[in-house]
Amino acid sequence: MTLGKVLYIDLSKRRSWVEDRSELFSDRLGGVGVAIKLLEEELPKGADPLGPDNVIVFAVGPLTGLYPMASKTVALFKSPLTGNLGESHAGGRSAVAIRLTGYGAIVIKGASESPIYLAIHNGRVFFRDASGLWGVGSSLTVGRVIREREPGAGVRTIMRIGRAGERLVRYACVNTETYRHFGRLGLGAVFGSKKLKAVVISGKSSINVKDPASYRKVYDRIYEMATKTALMRKYHDIGTSMNVQPLNTIRGLPTRNLKEASFEEAHMISGENLAENYLGRRVACSHCPVACIHLAALREPYEDEPYFYKTTMISYDYELIYALGSMLGVSDPEGMLRLMNEVEVLGMDAISTGVVLAWMTEAYERGVISDDDTAGLKPRWGDWRVYLKAIRMIVEQPTEFYRDLAMGVAYAASKNGGEDYALAFGGNEMPGYHTGPAAHLGFLTGARHSHLDSAGYSLDQRLLKKGLKPSVEKVVDYLISEESWRQILSSLVVCYFARGIYRPEMVEEALKPVGYSLDVEALRKLGLEILRDKNRFKVREGFNPEKLKPPKRIYETPTPLGHVDEKLMEEAVKLFYERLAL
Amino acid sequence: MSVARRVAIVDNERCVGCQLCMFACTRRRGYGGLGFSAIHVKSTGGIESGFTVIVCRACPDPPCQKVCPTGALTVREGGGVRLNMDKCIGCGYCVDACPFGAIFWNPEVNKPIVCVYCGYCVDFCPHKVLTFEEVKP
Missing domain, CATH: 1.10.599.10 (Aldehyde Ferredoxin Oxidoreductase Protein, subunit A, domain 3)
Known part of the structure; x- marks a missing residue:
């Protein structure tokens, strides 16, 4: 069984090695159970989250590559946002690629002096120069470039950071397969601090099973439940955005920085409205029949030329609608989709970004911050155009205030005031449920x-x-x-x-x-x-x-x-x- | 005589990229993972642009068979090929000859992976991309 193999990569020394940790996997299954042990072992106590001592652990589990819907990768690290446990999960092709390249977990430590990306194909590690990719404006472009350069189409994951990760925004995310994310708690900033632009992993091996006949039997049962019962329907029909209307009806949808808990224009940003008018495609993680990933097709005209359009595919989910819709009072679905695309392009956690912008708006309203702080931006509920600019400012950090915002809402409020309405819990920005x-x-x-x-x-x-x-x-x-x-x-x-x-x-x-x-x-x-x-x-x-x-x-x-x-x-x-x- | 059948793609625009067909192919042999899969799904240029499904179309006049130097590949009656592993020397000519890239490679045994036209993968396509049909001349 290859699950017990752990790949260690030291970015400082550009060296990698493999250790057999089968016992650890027998005791703790895999994923978070194994990863927390590896993190404890490898991370020196009190390490700087953005220093070379921080450690990134990716782990998958014993069902990955064998059964449907066991396709998440768990990432553990020390969070630069909260200063303690960083934990984030993502799907896409990441988990299957890690397992089928031959590992149960990958531990990345140290830091590179110059930008690099890692390529891991069929278990072999390559350190590739990424100085040409550093500073590229869009995380989507980075994915496109690596896609063309590296083998393994169909059986690979391309994890990468955007500008936000490079600029150490404490809630920068790592994108994978364009529309999935290690979103929360700042893994993107940890990548950035290690000058690690991307990790591409591919593999296509097979896995031995102790009892193939009963394996197939259990598989068929799970498959039937996933495809022929109502258990997964919510996720494949309208998707998680189906929650918008019911939460709004019961008055539990945080709106305008939770000054209210219902949004008078929720129907505009509801899952139903998005599905009816914008849903362009649904896609799935590897080995999942559900296909919960909903992509909106946003068609925009160019203003300088008639009959000239672009169509952008933008993934949306409930949490993004909350953070970049109701929390900001944004009801124009196209404006909201543009905000979602912007956080995708720059590689930021959508929830944290929305909460930070909501706090900024209220603080501005109350006069706690000034035009000097905001570099002239006048944040106003519903004005997605100004939020579009503000997101970019958080990454570029032209003033001290934007540097504060890049540290998270708890920090920004502790420094500038307005802590009573800075929606963070344990240092992490609030999810969309009141x-x-x-x-x-x-x-x-x-x-x-x-x-x-x-x-x-x-x-x-x-x-x-x-x-x-x-x-x-x-x-x-x-x-x-x-x-x-x-x-x-x-x-x-x-x-x-x-x-x-x-x-x-x-x-x-x-x-x-x-x-x-x-x-x-x-x-x-x-x-x-x-x-x-x-x-x-x-x-x-x-x-x-x-x-x-x-x-x-x-x-x-x-x-x-x-x-x-x-x-x-x-x-x-x-x-x-x-x-x-x- | 039984009818020659093949896995056909009804509409690859319906494909969500779940790859359950690929897993089914290897599972049929009693393994997890993808090591023996004779069907492949990849994006056509990033996830945003949709997917392409690659599987043997059971050519009536298969180019892969023509280049096989040892006679390991023979034409199946009705279309497609059969692989005799004992005769195969692992030269890989068949892989290059297929214009669809529908012959895959198993590096562990250094031999090609060729569709056996069993249709098992079709049963695990939840989105009606695949069908199992008679090869039409």
């Missing part, structure tokens, strides 16, 4: 301060529907149990969208023919252990749960479940870490 206390509790306590950690937003919505008001203990226990289970999914690198298929019993079944015998109880135990490991790592790097405080704004604007109670929230955070028992 559904109730569980969502915010999840943002605060989730190991990566993301809505995906424990999905409190989903609990809130269920409670609303059923009219239930559970105790704080119950909510905390639910969040811990959900986040623990998700560590298993992320160790198998199963997409969270497929969590309805990969229930614990199904995971147990799917692992058997591959050679793992872990029952549901053992899986759950391992999940909790991994969650603890991640939190211990955070604490090791300076994270202090006692200092966790949400921005005041979340208490001011009512949620669908009423005003969030500050006291209750504090109590819940305390309880969460008590129960987690680090």
Whole structure:
């Protein structure tokens, strides 16, 4: 089994080697379970996130290349945005390429003196000069250039950064296959600090299976569930943008920096409207029948010549619509799509960028910042043209204020004022759910301060529907149990969208023919252990749960479940870490 | 005599690039991954521009067979070819001769990978890109 092979790459010495870590993969499956151990081992305590000591770990899992929807790559690193755990997941062709080039994980350390990109083909590593690619305006161009230069079409991933990563914007992302991203927590800046412009990986090997007959049987069941039941329908029909209208109806859609929780023009930016008028193509990650990636075709005329048009394919999802639509009061779908394209071109996390711009707008409105700060831009809700310019300014950083914005909203507010409405949790910008206390509790306590950690937003919505008001203990226990289970999914690198298929019993079944015998109880135990490991790592790097405080704004604007109670929230955070028992 | 069939592409514009057909081909042999796949999906120039599906079209007069120096490739009745692995010396002429690039290579055994026209991949195309049909003369 090649899963146990870990490829180490030292960018400083331009050297690579392979170690057999089969035992680690047997104990911890793969993905985040393995990656957190490798990060702990390799990262010196207190390392500068943007120094050569930072380490990037990419890991895939035992189901990758074998079953559908186990196609995520987990990236762990020290986050330059929060200063502790950086964790980001992306699909595309990345996971399958890593596994079929012959590895379960890739560890990248050190830093190059001059720009380089890495090419890994059939397990062999090549260090390629990237000085000509450094500074290229669009991450899309970088992808295009590498596509032409490198082999492996169809079975490769091309991870790359844009200008934002080069300029060390703390929430720069890494794009892969143009429309998938290691989005959150600043992996792009870590790439940039290492002068690593891109990583291309290709491979096409086969994987031995212990029991081929039962493997095919389990496969067929998963395939049937994915294609012939309603479990995945939401994702393949309208996609995640289907959430816009329902969240708006219950008044849980953060709008204009969460001054409000519903947007009067939500129907303009809804998934339904985008699908009807702009959806141009749907595409899939490798080995996923769902094809949730929705690409809008934006047709724009050139102003200097009649009958001269360009058509741009722009990927959209719920979180982007929230961050670059309702949060900025942008209702013109074409303006919103242009903003999405701009963050793609520059390589920035869309959620963080939107939240930063929303805070900037409110701070400007309140006179906390001036025209000197903004270099003459006058941010105004709904004015996508000014936001388009502001995004570029965050990357180019012509004034100190834009340098602050490039550090994240928490930093910008701590320096300029307006912390009460700077929407960050644990240093990470807020995702698009103001559904109730569980969502915010999840943002605060989730190991990566993301809505995906424990999905409190989903609990809130269920409670609303059923009219239930559970105790704080119950909510905390639910969040811990959900986040623990998700560590298993992320160790198998199963997409969270497929969590309805990969229930614990199904995971147990799917692992058997591959050679793992872990029952549901053992899986759950391992999940909790991994969650603890991640939190211990955070604490090791300076994270202090006692200092966790949400921005005041979340208490001011009512949620669908009423005003969030500050006291209750504090109590819940305390309880969460008590129960987690680090 | 049985009817000669082949995997045909109905509409590659429907292809979302999920590559389930490729995985099915290797899985049919009892393996995971893609090492034995005789069907290939790649973008036509970046994901934004859609996908192309490459698979043997079962030529009635196959160019790959004509260049095989050892007789390892023979014409299948009705169209397409059969590969006799014992006779194959791994020269790779067949790969170069196919204008579609539909003969693939297995570097582990240094031999070509040729479609066997079983249609297994078609059952795993969720988007109606592929069909399994009779070869028409």
